[in-house]
Amino acid sequence: MNEQVVSDGLLLAxxxxxxxxxxxxxxxxxxxxxxxxxxQHKHASALIPxxxxxxxxxSADKRxxxxxxxxxxxxxxxxxRVSAATAKGMAHxxxxxxxxxxxxxxxxxxxxxxxxRYVLFxxxxxRIYGACYNVKKTSIETLxxxxxxxxxxxxxxxxxxxxxxxxxxxxxxxxxxxxxGFQVQRLPMAHPGANGxxxxxxxxxxxxTVDTILGWEPRYIREWKSG
Numbered sequence: 001m002n003e004q005v006v007s008d009g010l011l012l013a014x015x016x017x018x019x020x021x022x023x024x025x026x027x028x029x030x031x032x033x034x035x036x037x038x039x040q041h042k043h044a045s046a047l048i049p050x051x052x053x054x055x056x057x058x059s060a061d062k063r064x065x066x067x068x069x070x071x072x073x074x075x076x077x078x079x080x081r082v083s084a085a086t087a088k089g090m091a092h093x094x095x096x097x098x099x100x101x102x103x104x105x106x107x108x109x110x111x112x113x114x115x116x117r118y119v120l121f122x123x124x125x126x127r128i129y130g131a132c133y134n135v136k137k138t139s140i141e142t143l144x145x146x147x148x149x150x151x152x153x154x155x156x157x158x159x160x161x162x163x164x165x166x167x168x169x170x171x172x173x174x175x176x177x178x179x180x181g182f183q184v185q186r187l188p189m190a191h192p193g194a195n196g197x198x199x200x201x202x203x204x205x206x207x208x209t210v211d212t213i214l215g216w217e218p219r220y221i222r223e224w225k226s227g
Contacts, residue, residue, distance in 0.1 A: 009066030010058075011201075012051065012090075013194035016043040016083045017075025017103040018121060018168055022110075023050040024194035025058045025065075029202055031195055033057035044082045051086075065096055069197045069208070072100040073218040074129040074146065075121050080218045091213050099201050099208035100216065104131040104146055106196035107167050111185070116143065116162045119190075120169030123148060128169045129221050130154050139203060148221040155180055166190045 014023040021037030033054040037046045055062060070087035073080035080103075091098045108117040114135050121129040128151055132144035143160050151173050164183045171189040178184055201208055210216045 010060055010064050011067050011069055011198060012055075012065050013069035013197040013201075014047060014051065014083055014086070015071025015103055015106060015192045015194060015197060016047060016079040017071050017073050018079065018191050019076075020191040021047065021050070021079070022191065022194040023047070023054050024198065025054045025060060026198050027058075027060075029198075031198065032060070034194055040076065040079065043079050047082060047086055062090075062094065065090075065094060067097045067099065069099045069101060069194075069201050071103040071106055071192050071197055073103050074123070074148070074221045075103050075192070084216070084218045088213055088216065098210040098213050098216070099205065100210050100219070101197045101200045101208050102131070102146060102219070103192035104129065104167075105133060105140060105142075105200050106192040106194075107190050108133040108135055108196070109140060109199040110193035110196035111166070111190045115164060116160050117166045117185075118144070118154075118159060118163045118170070119167040120151075120154070120165060120173070121167055122169045122172055126150065128154065128173075130169070132160055132163060134160075140200065146219075146221050151176065155182075 010027045012025050019040045021043045024031050024034035035050045035054050068087050070083050104119045107119045116134050118132040123129050131146040134141040166185045170184050174184045
């Protein structure tokens with residue numbers, strides 16, 4: 001049943017893990033409407049109105065939603081919890097499935113084109129969340145799995161050849177990264193967009209399924225361990 005929903009259903013996707021939140025609705029793999037939430041401290045109050053707006057723009061009603069795709073983090077603790085609670089509440093009320101996608105992977109897929117993308121998010125205490133992906137035409141390969149650590153720890157490891165740094169964490173540390181000879185994505189910076197969530201789900205629906213919605217929790221990242 002889930003495979004049919006993914007291919008043909010009306011899907012609602014959202015992520016509020018970073019400074020810019022994103023909401024989108026799609027049908028048959030085509031994004032019908034999308035919106036951004038630009039004020040991070042207002043994500044909690046702005047998410048549901050944004051959902052209503054994209055549904056209205058798409059001429060759809062919430063009762064038509066066949067499934068929800070949510071960014072599972074990492075990122076802002078409050079922001080990740082906002083998305084998770086909203087997804088669980090709506091899915092329970094509407095009796096529809098949920099798919100959870102890494103916000104790091106969604107960022108790698110939120111910008112067109114292909115190539116090796118090292119995504120960095122800012123974390124607390126001068127730390128970052130990161131992961132490196134090889135984005136291909138019909139797949140995304142995880143080269144370095146999601147991790148947490150300092151920027152120095154990330155750059156001290158073997159960064160895959162040809163990698164371009166993406167995400168707001170990369171932009172925050174652009175000067176340091178570029179001084180070491182690495183390329184940072186040109187502005188505007190990439191955020192974990194809802195379109196990236198939908199793109200990942202289209203590629204790997206079986207990897208995203210949330211089996212027990214009310215018991216599901218966002219994925220938090222362990223500390224970096226070199227070697």
